[in-house]
Amino acid sequence: MSTSDKSSSKHAKLAQWLARAKEKRKQNAILPLETGASAPLSYGQQRLWLLQHLFSANPFYNYADMLILEGELDMDRLQQAFQQIVRRHRIFRIGFQTEDGKMIQRHMSEEFPFIEVHDLSNLPEEVSAQQTQKIAIEAARQPFDLSSGRLTKLLVIHQHAEAHVLVLIMHHIITDNASFEIFVKELGIFYRAKPAEIDTLPDAKIQYPDFAQWQQQGPVPSKQLSYWKQKLSGDLAILDLPTDRPRPTIRSFRGEYVSVPIPNKLQHALKALAQQLNTTLFVLLLSAFKVLLYRYAHQRDILVGVPISNRDQVALESMIGFFNETQVLRSGVDPTQSFEGFVQQVKTTVLEAFDHKQLPFELLVKELNPERELSHNPLFQVMFLYKEAPKAGQLDDSLSYRHATLDIGVSKFDLTLAIMEEHNQLSSIIEYATDLFDAATIERMQQNFLCLLTDAVAHPQKSIQQLDILSESDRISLLDRWNPPIQPLSEANHIHVLIEQQAHLRPQAIALKWEGGSMSYESMNQQAQLIANHLIQQTDSSYELIGICGEAGPEIILGILGILKAGKAYLPLDPDYPANRIQWMLEDAGVSLVLTGQGSRDLSLSKIKTVEIAALVSGPKQPPLFPNQSSSLAYVIYTSGSSGRPKGVPISHSNLLHSTRARSTYYRNTPAAFLLLSSFSFDSSVAGIYWTLCGGGTLVLTKRRIEQDIARLSSLIQQQQISHTLLLPSLYGMLLRHADPTELASLKTVIVAGESCSNQVIKDHFAILPEVLLYNEYGPTEATVWATVHQIQEEDARTRVPIGQPIPRMHVYLLDDSLQAVPIGASGELFIGGEGIASGYLHRPQLSENRFLKHPIHPTSPYVLYRTGDMARFRSDGVLEFLGRKDEQIKLRGYRIELNEIEEVLRRQPGIQEVAVLMSEPENTSESLDVDSLTLATALLELGDEVSHHLLDSIESLSEKEVQLLLKNIHS
Numbered sequence: 001m002s003t004s005d006k007s008s009s010k011h012a013k014l015a016q017w018l019a020r021a022k023e024k025r026k027q028n029a030i031l032p033l034e035t036g037a038s039a040p041l042s043y044g045q046q047r048l049w050l051l052q053h054l055f056s057a058n059p060f061y062n063y064a065d066m067l068i069l070e071g072e073l074d075m076d077r078l079q080q081a082f083q084q085i086v087r088r089h090r091i092f093r094i095g096f097q098t099e100d101g102k103m104i105q106r107h108m109s110e111e112f113p114f115i116e117v118h119d120l121s122n123l124p125e126e127v128s129a130q131q132t133q134k135i136a137i138e139a140a141r142q143p144f145d146l147s148s149g150r151l152t153k154l155l156v157i158h159q160h161a162e163a164h165v166l167v168l169i170m171h172h173i174i175t176d177n178a179s180f181e182i183f184v185k186e187l188g189i190f191y192r193a194k195p196a197e198i199d200t201l202p203d204a205k206i207q208y209p210d211f212a213q214w215q216q217q218g219p220v221p222s223k224q225l226s227y228w229k230q231k232l233s234g235d236l237a238i239l240d241l242p243t244d245r246p247r248p249t250i251r252s253f254r255g256e257y258v259s260v261p262i263p264n265k266l267q268h269a270l271k272a273l274a275q276q277l278n279t280t281l282f283v284l285l286l287s288a289f290k291v292l293l294y295r296y297a298h299q300r301d302i303l304v305g306v307p308i309s310n311r312d313q314v315a316l317e318s319m320i321g322f323f324n325e326t327q328v329l330r331s332g333v334d335p336t337q338s339f340e341g342f343v344q345q346v347k348t349t350v351l352e353a354f355d356h357k358q359l360p361f362e363l364l365v366k367e368l369n370p371e372r373e374l375s376h377n378p379l380f381q382v383m384f385l386y387k388e389a390p391k392a393g394q395l396d397d398s399l400s401y402r403h404a405t406l407d408i409g410v411s412k413f414d415l416t417l418a419i420m421e422e423h424n425q426l427s428s429i430i431e432y433a434t435d436l437f438d439a440a441t442i443e444r445m446q447q448n449f450l451c452l453l454t455d456a457v458a459h460p461q462k463s464i465q466q467l468d469i470l471s472e473s474d475r476i477s478l479l480d481r482w483n484p485p486i487q488p489l490s491e492a493n494h495i496h497v498l499i500e501q502q503a504h505l506r507p508q509a510i511a512l513k514w515e516g517g518s519m520s521y522e523s524m525n526q527q528a529q530l531i532a533n534h535l536i537q538q539t540d541s542s543y544e545l546i547g548i549c550g551e552a553g554p555e556i557i558l559g560i561l562g563i564l565k566a567g568k569a570y571l572p573l574d575p576d577y578p579a580n581r582i583q584w585m586l587e588d589a590g591v592s593l594v595l596t597g598q599g600s601r602d603l604s605l606s607k608i609k610t611v612e613i614a615a616l617v618s619g620p621k622q623p624p625l626f627p628n629q630s631s632s633l634a635y636v637i638y639t640s641g642s643s644g645r646p647k648g649v650p651i652s653h654s655n656l657l658h659s660t661r662a663r664s665t666y667y668r669n670t671p672a673a674f675l676l677l678s679s680f681s682f683d684s685s686v687a688g689i690y691w692t693l694c695g696g697g698t699l700v701l702t703k704r705r706i707e708q709d710i711a712r713l714s715s716l717i718q719q720q721q722i723s724h725t726l727l728l729p730s731l732y733g734m735l736l737r738h739a740d741p742t743e744l745a746s747l748k749t750v751i752v753a754g755e756s757c758s759n760q761v762i763k764d765h766f767a768i769l770p771e772v773l774l775y776n777e778y779g780p781t782e783a784t785v786w787a788t789v790h791q792i793q794e795e796d797a798r799t800r801v802p803i804g805q806p807i808p809r810m811h812v813y814l815l816d817d818s819l820q821a822v823p824i825g826a827s828g829e830l831f832i833g834g835e836g837i838a839s840g841y842l843h844r845p846q847l848s849e850n851r852f853l854k855h856p857i858h859p860t861s862p863y864v865l866y867r868t869g870d871m872a873r874f875r876s877d878g879v880l881e882f883l884g885r886k887d888e889q890i891k892l893r894g895y896r897i898e899l900n901e902i903e904e905v906l907r908r909q910p911g912i913q914e915v916a917v918l919m920s921e922p923e924n925t926s927e928s929l930d931v932d933s934l935t936l937a938t939a940l941l942e943l944g945d946e947v948s949h950h951l952l953d954s955i956e957s958l959s960e961k962e963v964q965l966l967l968k969n970i971h972s
Contacts, residue, residue, distance in 0.1 A: 030206050030214040030315055038104040039209035040216045041096065043360035044322050048173045049096060049103065049146060054374075057143050060253035060410040061172040064140035065180050065390075069164040071399035074191075075117070075156070081190035082154055083112040084198060085183060089320045091174045091208040095149035105209055108149025118157045128159045136167045140408040144171045167406065172322060174208070178309055179320040181390055184401070191395045208321035215360070224359035225367060227352075231330060232368060232379070239381045241297050241414060242827040242873040242883060243436040245799050246759075250374040254434045255411020258442045262426040262450065269457040270426075277340055277460070279347045281419075281426075282386040287346040288456055289384050289417050290331050291339065291464050292449050296826040298816065298871075300333045305383040305413070308357055326361045327353045328379050335465035335817060339456045342464055381414040389422035417449075440876050441825045447471050448823045465818040478821045479857055482878045483811040486834055486863070494653045495634060495660065496564040498694040500525055506696055512554050513673075513720060514701040519554055521696075524561070527617040531562025531595070533625045534616050538593075539568070545589050545636060547608070549573035549582075550597025551704050552680045555613040557689065559595040560635075560680070562616070567627030569650075570635045572681035575601040581646065582606070585638050588843060589648055599704070636842055637683050639781050648842030649781045651686075658835035659784040660690045662807045666789060667749065668773070670695030671724035675717060677707060678726070683781045684753055687726055697724075707731050714739035721746040726777075729757040736764040744769060753777040753786070756882060762797040770794075778803035778882065782851070782866050784836035788812060788880055802879045803872070810834035812880065813865065814872055819856040827883050830872045831865040838866075 033039060041049060048061055086092040095108040118135055120128040135157055144151050151174050155167040168183065190198070262270075274284045290302045310325050311317055329349055333342070370378040392402040416431040428449060432442050452469040455462065470478070499521075502509075507522035519527075535546065546568050548559045563570040571589050573582055583606055586594070594603055594610045603610050634656045638646040664670060674692040676699055678685040692699045700720045706713050707727075714735060716722075727735075729752040735744070750772055752761070757776050765774050779786035790796075790804025806812045814828030815821060822828035833855060840848030855861040871883040 030210050030313065032206060032210050033213060036107060037209075038099060038106040039213045041103050041105055042208075042212040042215050042322065043362035044324060045096075045105070045173050045212065046103070047362045047365075048171075048322070052146060052171075052173070055253065058253055058410075059141040059143055059408060060412055062140055062142075062144070062169060062408065062410075063172045063175050063180075064136070064167065064169045064406045064408050066136060066168075066404045066406040067166040067184070067401045068404050069166055069395070069399060069401050071162055073156070073158075073162075073164050073399055075115070077191050078156065078187075079115055080195075080198070081187050081193075082115060084190040085186050085320075086112050086152070088186070088204055089207070091321050092152050093149050094151070094174065094209065096146045096173070105212065106149075107209075113150065113152060113154065116153065116155045118155065121158050121160045125159075132157050132159060132165050136165070136406055137408055139167065140169050140406060146171065146173065165404075166401070174322060175320060176309065176322050176324045177387065178311065178323065182318055182320050184390065184393070188393065188395050191399075204319065206315045206319065208319060211316060211319070211321065220363060221358050224356045225363070227356045228328075228359055228364050229367060231352075232328060232364075236303060236370060236379060237299060237301050238376060239293060239297055239303065239414070240299060240827075241293070241381075241436075242825060242881075243800075244438045244441055244875075245436055247375050248435050251376070251433070252435055253410050253412060255409060255431055256434055256439065257407060257411075257429055257431040258439060258446055259420075259427055259429040260443075260446045260450070262428055262453070264425075266450070266454055266457065267426050270453065273457045273460060277343050277347075279343060283347045283350055284343055285386065285419050285453075286329070286350070286384050287339070287343045288449070288453055290333065290346065291342065291456075291467065292445070292452055292469070293382065294333045294335070294464065295448075295452075295467075295469055295816065295822065296445070298827055300335075301330070302333055303328055303330045303380040305329075305377075305380040306353075307383070307385055308354075310357070310360075312358075325357065327357060328364075329353055329384075333464065336463050338461050338463055339467060340460040343460075377413055383413050383416040384418075385416070386419045387421070389420055438876075444474070444823065444825050444876065447474075448826075463818075465816060465820070469823055470821060474824050475821070477878065478813070478824065478874065482874075483806065483813070486809050486811070493657060494564065494630060495656045495690055495694070496528075496561055498657075498660075499561065499690075502693065502696045509696060510698045511693060512557060512699050512701060514554055515703060517554070524558065526621060528558050528561035528565055529624045530619060530622060531559060531613065531616045532565035533622050534611075535562065535566035535568060535593075536625045536627055539566070544593075544631075545569050545571050545591055545633070547571045547573050547586060547589075547591045547594035548597070549575055549594055549600040549603065550613070551575065551599030552676065552678075552685070553598055553701055555597035556680055557699070557701070558617060559597060559613045560689070562613075563595070564634065565624075567630035569631050569633035571648075572635065572637060572679075574679050574681035575599055576679075577681075585646060585648070588645075589636055635686075637681065637781050647844055647847065649838050650840075650842050651781075651784055651838055655784040655836050655838060656686070656690065658809055659686070659786065660694050662786075662809060662836075663687065663691045664695065665808045667775075669723075669748065671697040671749075673698045673700055673720055673722050673724070673746075675700045675702065675720070675722040675725040677702060677731070683785050684726055687751075687777075687785050688724075692724075710734055710738040714743040717746065718743035723748045724751070726751040726753060728752065728754045729761050729776075730755065733758065733761040733764060736761070736768050741768050744772075747772045749773045749775065751775045751777055753779075757792070757801040759797045759799075759801065762792055762794070762801065765792070766794045766797070776801060776803055778880075779836075780832075780866070780868055780870075782838045782868075783810070783832050784838070787832045787834075787836060790879065800881045802875070803882045805879055806832075806834070807836075810836055811863070811865075813857060814874060814880075815856070819853075821857070824874045824876055827871050827873050829886055830868045830870045830880075832868060833861070833863040833865045835863075837864060 052061055090107060093107055093109055094105045096103065096105055098104070099106070116139070120131050123131060136155065139153060139155055151171040153169040155169070157165040157167070159165065168180065270281060270284060274281050277284070286304070290304060293302050294300070306327050306329055308325050308327055309323050311323050316323065331346055331349060365379065368379070372378050390403040392400065394400050411431050411433045414433050414436060418429040418431065420427045420429055428446055430442050430446060448469045448471070451471055452467055455468040503521040503525035508520050510518050511521040511524045512519040546563050548556060548563065548570050550556050560570050571585065571591055573585065573594065579601070582601070582603070586606055586608055592608060594608055595613050596603070596610050597613045632652050632654065634651050634653045636648045636650045638648050640646060671692045674688045674697055676685060676688045678688065689699060700722060702716065706716070723746060725747070732750060732752050747769065752774070753776070762774070765772070774792040776790045776792055777786045778788045786807060787810050788804045788806050790802045792801065796802065811833040813821060813831045813833070815831055816828055837852070840852050851867050852864045853867060855863060855865055869886050871886050872880050873883060874880060
């Protein structure tokens with residue numbers, strides 16, 4: 001083939017390709033509707049219409065922007081320009097109604113809106129500025145009627161002769177960010193145009209309803225849908241950021257924002273790193289934002305919404321309307337991955353997402369059909385955007401304008417990070433839901449973000465978990481100021497010696513009370529000594545752990561004190577425990593002798609020697625015997641174990657002395673009469689026993705299961721004039737709700753512990769017993785009962801109830817998986833150190849090594865840190881809030897339970913191959929709506945033209961709460 005033939009062939013093929021492309025564009029072209037014809041809603045408009053009807057009076061989808069005008073303003077020309085824009089763009093005169101059961105947008109009116117004018121020129125400058133903000137915000141927060149065809153307001157506020165503020169307010173269903181720039185551009189064109197030139201300016205051939213009709217008639221992009229279904233498959237976790245307040249059942253969408261400039265030096269470094277990594281600032285900053293979210297929430301599946309514009313055709317570039325779409329950018333976070341590696345991962349995700357951006361977000365949500373709740377957005381809870389601020393300009397030679405931000409106090413998501421570029425200066429703006437966060441928390445998050453960026457640009461090869469995000473002031477607070485140095489105890493002693501001192505100081509004072517009897521300190525000390533004498537004579541002088549079993553009555557207290565006096569340690573055995581659990585504990589602890597009291601179970605099958613306590617105290621008085629060697633160990637308490645076997649926690653006299661003395665230091669008064677409700681095999685009983693008896697008070701013992709009879713319990717409090725008690729928050733709540741308040745009048749101090757304290761308990765407490773001091777304690781068995789405490793105030797009922805600050809001689813740290821301190825406000829695993837920490841687990845060296853760590857913050861410290869497995873956060877005042885468990889351990893009525901232990905027991909049963917144990921929360925029947933679908937459909941149809949066919953199609957994807965709220969708003 002000759003060269004000319006080849007050239008002709010190429011031209012022919014090119015012509016064919018151009019013809020096909022032209023035909024494709026023609027087929028895909030947006031065509032104008034007939035004059036006066038209605039159109040369906042675009043997919044984006046459907047979403048906004050539904051959300052606005054769910055929250056009909058909420059201004060969260062009002063769009064407001066502000067221009068500062070400087071110079072001579074001609075109001076007639078401005079009014080003319082505004083009316084010409086409204087005439088040019090039909091979207092300004094659109095109303096949203098139903099027609100034949102379908103939702104449509106219809107041309108409503110030829111009336112042109114007038115500018116609302118406010119003259120503040122006679123006011124002082126400062127007052128004028130304040131009034132300007134007030135007027136603008138009040139106007140911007142007024143809800144629109146979507147059916148009216150009047151979804152735009154323009155305000156002009158005159159501050160003085162050559163200073164004016166122009167406020168444009170529109171409902172988001174007819175506008176977006178690009179539309180504002182189009183509006184300002186056309187405002188200048190029409191403002192400058194002479195009257196004779198107005199009619200010569202060409203009208204827009206394509207209008208927004210034409211686009212909506214075209215979009216709805218187009219085919220669903222199946223390849224795009226397949227990509228997003230695969231990308232967003234599986235469980236989409238809610239981003240569980242630690243918040244200042246519990247998430248409300250229904251969002252209010254109230255919000256504020258915090259803005260900080262990104263320093264020039266850091267800004268240049270970010271641009272240099274983006275160039276080095278061959279990516280954009282958008283990708284780099286989005287990656288850093290995802291790292292920040294991971295470091296705050298410790299979740300490895302991070303989903304962030306990103307807004308995009310779908311103005312992909314030339315005809316749409318100058319059109320005013322709602323063209324925003326949302327993409328969900330999902331990243332799996334590996335904390336060991338380098339930051340630069342993570343940036344490349346996010347870059348790939350972004351490029352793939354932009355290649356599949358033609359799918360409307362509404363279709364994706366309908367296809368995925370995620371579980372819907374009024375408390376949060378279903379697919380993502382945080383958003384990220386990067387945008388340039390609108391540029392300054394001139395309306396004419398004598399009138400300039402510049403953009404100003406107007407904060408109308410809304411937040412559509414939990415958090416939105418906006419990176420704003422203006423005059424080559426970057427700013428970080430976080431808009432946040434005030435239902436969830438305080439301003440101080442967001443300000444600190446901004447500082448953490450800047451610290452993270454600074455370290456990332458300096459060391460991009462660092463792993464995600466190693467990037468430094470703490471400011472120096474926060475580091476000092478977290479590691480030193482809130483954890484002052486611990487000085488060694490000046491006096492070493494045994495806990496029973498302090499009780500003996502009380503017996504010498506006040507021999508006839510009542511030490512123990514129970515139903516039908518009491519015992520003085522002198523008698524208690526003497527009888528405990530008889531038990532000790534027997535144990536000294538019958539056991540060798542080496543270390544020995546002695547079991548004790550029975551109901552929590554006076555015999556058990558005597559047995560415990562006798563064991564301690566004999567230089568031994570005790571192992572409490574609850575008679576309600578299963579026989580095999582008791583057998584395991586006895587064998588694991590190496591116990592050869594068990595003291596038994598009233599209510600003890602039969603231990604004959606264990607082949608371990610048992611002695612009745614009653615028999616040991618019935619003999620004649622004897623002079624005290626003293627052990628040749630006193631054990632440093634005081635007791636061992638077994639807790640649930642993840643391996644399927646309980647694990648023993650050995651507590652020393654030093655631990656116990658610290659714990660008891662800390663109570664005397666912290667609390668304002670010692671118990672006059674302490675009501676002991678805990679089983680003595682549960683570590684909270686330790687608090688009541690030793691705090692009371694070391695302080696000379698009366699320990700009141702109860703019958704088993706008395707907490708199941710609230711009337712009997714409250715009567716006992718009155719009869720025994722109880723001043724102090726420690727109980728579960730749930731039990732205290734029942735006592736407050738069902739007891740006669742006059743029977744609780746003797747109470748001075750109530751301590752709740754063992755489970756999370758609800759806000760309702762606090763409300764009930766301050767309504768019924770406002771003069772009683774209420775405290776919330778936290779601490780695992782490994783920390784000798786308590787490690788932190790908080791005196792509850794009435795205002796705590798409006799927040800997550802704190803667990804407080806460390807008790808004297810204890811430290812607390814919140815660390816991440818790499819054992820670095822987390823920022824103030826972020827969630828972290830709670831580590832505890834100090835005098836109360838046990839030495840490890842009994843006969844479990846590997847487990848001890850995993851949970852009792854050499855101090856990672858202060859390597860020279862003599863104290864180890866105990867890894868609790870609990871998650872918490874520091875408030876800005878250094879107070880701790882408990883956030884839940886990191887593992888599968890649960891708290892049930894105050895007891896620590898490892899679900900794995902139950903699973904292991906079940907697996908050992910014949911015929912069971914696999915098992916899973918879950919803890920189900922009781923349903924709150926008061927919140928159950930029980931909406932019958934047929935009744936609901938009938939009710940919606942009866943609303944006639946006030947509800948759309950689109951809404952009926954969407955009902956299946958709504959939660960019952962959303963439907964009920966929607967019905968309420970439509971009816972109103």
